[in-house]
Amino acid sequence: MSNPVYGNTTKTKGSIKPKNQRSMLEWLLVGGLVLFLIWAPFQIALFNGQMLNFEKPLYWAVLISTLLMFLWIANYYKVIKLETQRDWLLVAVLLLPLTYVLSLISAASEYLAMNMILIQCIYTVIFAIAVVILQNKQINHIIHLAILGISYVIVGFGLMNWLGASHLAANLVGWFTGAVQNGIYVDAVMVDSNGPRLTSVFQYANTYAAFLMALLFASIFSLVKSKKWIGQLTHSFMLVSIIISLLLTLSRTGLVLLPVVFVVLLLFLKPAKQILWIIYCLIAGGATIAVLNPITTAGLKLHEEYSTSVALDGWMRLLVASIITAVLAWVIQKYLAPRLTNGVQYWANRKYSNLWIPVGSSVIAGVVGGLLLGTGMKSILPQSIQIRLENINFNQHSVLERFTFYKDAMKLLGDYPIIGAGGGAWATLYETYQNNPYTSRQAHNFFMQYLVEVGIIGFIIFMSFMIFIIYKYVKGYIRSSEENRESHFLYFIITFSILTHSILDFNMSYVFMGILVFLGLGGMATVMDNKPVKKLRFTGGGSRYMYLGVVGVLSIIVMFTSVRYLQSSYAALEAQQVAQNSQSFEEIKSALDKDLSIRKTHPDSLQLMAEIYQQVYIQTQDEQFYNEGIAWLERGIAAEPYNKNMLKQQISLYQANGENEKAFAIQNEKAKNFNWDITWYETLISQAHDFGYQALGNQDNEKKEKYFKAGLDAYEHVKQGIEHLKTLPEGQLQGRAFEITPSIALSAGKIEFMQNQPAEAASTLKQGLKEDMSDPTNQEVARWYLASLQKAGQTDEEIMNQLIAVQPEAKQQVDQLANVNF
Template identity: 35%
Template structure:
């Protein structure tokens, strides 16, 4: 691309400004690496955004002629249709990859290659609008009919994703697109849209019924099992395929019928088309009819009578109090809280996944903010977010302003606007842009939108002000940066191959640790700050220490922990490894500090509270005779953490009834046992009995349950009470328990 730019890049064209401006996005991501919450992920996002900038520049300098625009449009549509046809193969049971179908909440949600149904729905939405536009706008009938044939598979796949958000966007997107079509094309678009939707409605029930049966057969019953793919001769397969083909044929014939009446329609509307308000007649009328139809569909039970029950239920549950809406609102509020601590340049790429648990309102698990714009704000702050928003707004405004002037000719390059706008619109409420393929589609399309009208905007003033040598400076800098990024990407790739090899050897060959570490160290040498590689080595060294007792292994692990923690301070596995390592080395104060750090960074992770309260209980018991004041300090802190758990439980009670809590956060048996020990040590025997009594019915084969019961019986004794049956159960479960209990009482 740099070689082509050398011949076509001109400083007096608007494309030159964009080709430099788009590089600000990876530049801001690079700046954010200096304060990144996860250095490795931040560097990864520099690579990804550099690729997106490259794709933008490619679209900017490839989409400059009518011929090239036709070729690019064909390439994008065919690539999208390939994904959709694969998804159709999944529906038929002829193809399957891991998680190509999700079974959740009693429904089989189609995901195709994305492994996430909402993103697939957003993708289908973009190509539904693109295919619809092409069917009514293509100059050649055979091209229009080929796109028309895809409408039914797209509609069908969209419905089988069960994505309510995507369905809500449909009428909004249709209205936006209609405003930029001339009157006859508006009417054709509406007829094609309604007709293809009706065909889908009439074929949806028999297809959904068979699709569910196919999914039950094809999907692996357990992880690691292969899919049970079906043959085309299977009755379920060919019946479903036949219904789909008939629906596609009917839609194609409908489109052909519409196109045969184009000249008549254009003639009849010629007088009205010239009016200023003509562009608003169909969108406004359709908008009103759409709202009325939606109210009838959702409010009168019509949906239940014409749609499969599983889909009808999803549609009827659309409201702003459903859990998915409330959870997204929580994500966005938490993202703003996070941004307040990293306002200018953000927390770096991957900042949300590293930091969200520190700022979260409740113990949900979501490594994505479910919004491209919210996630961008978190990662590159208000400076980077403003630059991105400015680029998007200027591109769309400039393109639509020029396009409106030649709207009567209906140029086909409008499809690039449809694809980019639709995907970005759906990315408002989901993380579609986290998929590099989808982000690549968007940025490439944005580049093409600039290229279309590039020559109509002259910058002669800039040409006279800027010396020609700047042209060579741009290409030279671009070449250097490109080579650096290629080397960096290659190193990451080689490192990942060595890491996969090391894991494969560990699982299948089980060689001595020294041999395993040779391969793993090669991976680390190529990517020295990759947390997964170093955590794996730390774990293996820890296992070696426990098996051999050789302290040198634990000391090596400690060095690695200190090394990686400087760049990955919010990695849960690293903090846990640090805690275990300090325990191995007998550094108990440091191990508690690691747990306290974990609590401050993962405030809704009950495991950290469990471990910390237990450590305070045990350490208090160990020094109560030699240093009673220190024991009380330990116990008091343990009780403070217990009170924090209770406080956070109360906060969860304030969540709306419809909102899911997320992970469990409650007083666990482990916490109960530790708090019981503290209360016993403080002489609060009645409180200890109340705390430990729920553990009486637990399985006493578990040593932790036995400890809890042991302290329960001891507290009873101190109150002058006893439970002989429970004591017998305890002794039967552990022959040494009577000795432990006597020791405790003494």
């Protein structure tokens, strides 16, 4: 295997300069990357559906990464020769954003697709920089410290929010992040049906668990590897905080995958270090168990009401447990570790010796897991964690729901198999393909989500790229000396841990997590089993300059795009502010024009523009405003054909102009895109009745039949959906409400009644009856229900008496309805 370190003592043509001769540009690149890693968690770890709030830090990240790329080119243009497999990975990584560019052809959302292209560009830059700079020992050491340092800050930040110091934590970061609202970092402790869950900067507990899993093993590795006491104490001191934080996420996925990743990582270690890893896990785990209950309880109390004594008690317990763990670990590293290495040397030299402990650990982990799940041993854990452990099974809702996501993703892929449906495909299209009315803008599987975004071609390219690096890294690892193995093993730990967890969750949707993974892939490529590529080798320096020229031009394009998008984002936010504080059409329009002159189909601004045109049209009845509003919406829907809000706005604008047929056509045609949106179908069926009734009054039988048929077809779709939901596995929740509402029953029942189907109408209307007969809608449903029964030769005395009790004239009204000839 080639030496991973370039030019530490001598300077040769095409090598990195000796450490005492490094240029200011090189230090600027390294310093810029470190600052980027510090900035990124509090900016682009954030993920939510409000893309307008998310996009500004994203575009800043793109701009920063392109500036880093220019520094990279300036520093290392002589190093890039395209002679080895590692060099050609710098070319191959360019294919990743290009596959997203290709998927633009069939993108379901132009807006989200463009954002994903830019995100892939960030990853490409990080990978390219890592491949080159991490070949230097000193720089590699700096990046190691930066990764661990910012990770420890994230853990501390999370625990500050758990143990009552949320306002202090927010003040520390509020000056450079928009995630602080009302004096606290939003959802640093999220609350769901399981109660408070720790998330730190990620705002999603499972992703924080993936991060902590990677950090736990990275910290243990760094502890064992460290030769200095300060490093040993620092890394061991953080172990209790990391494990406690992991448990406070209440992530079942994290708890299940933790032993799996642990056992795999042990396979890469010598027996002595395997034993040390297990010892440190046991010590830190024991210390964690000792303080877990009081710290969990303290956090739950502080979430309800702050108490200085409770907070202080929690911090003191955590501090004592961490100090004890650190002291024990330091003693073991100083006195036991050397003897242990010598003591098992003979055993370590035997064939397959590194397999024995991982296999034994797997058995022990299985036994401990069985005891925790099947016995009273779990009583040592807090109640919230006990409940989560008890729910670990394949018939549990989250497991069944994930399987549903994956099946639905394959249905989506079936319609976009080759190049995918573009970035953000799942978030845009899941409502069209979903099996039941769940709400999830993420497929909870990074690989499945990647597949539907870029199709089979893009997925094969990505998997080939990733697997090749891992394969060549492992091959190089096996052949390397112990020192070289340890130099970049941290990157494998981080990459493998996050990607393994991402099989069951959407961690890579957090750009910071993606940065860590591609930084890790770059670090692994640095020390992989590297061979010359003779068939692809170019002579002279022409290939180098051609490659760097292409990269430079692409970087300029990306930088220009990020600057323009930043301008657009700032203008969009300004327009939102103006719209909240001003009633002036010209002021709002002027602010929106700034944004839409840059990005003509920026969804939020485009929809707001259409809204203000509609408001002015309603006030003035000036057709010019109507036509302008329609033009804006048509432009937006062409780029975002599945954007429900824009479709609703278009329907509303058509109705404001009395173009009900156009409005209804959209409502009916687009219903297939929102199969489980009961409000969409409720509106559709109600309008089908209203317009059909109007056509009946105008004696337009053709239109009447068209509208009534559309309404009954939609009603049939709802009924079939309800029947389908009954087939869901017992442990799976259906998601959003999907039922025959009083409005649906009333409209569909009226249609059937007017179609001379009184028995069917009575059956339909009965489904909409509620107990509260004082409700006007329920009274109307009851009247039509009783009239339908009467027309079918039946009666319901109980409902009739209830209705008469609140509406004495109800009997006459029912008789009149029953005798109407439609």
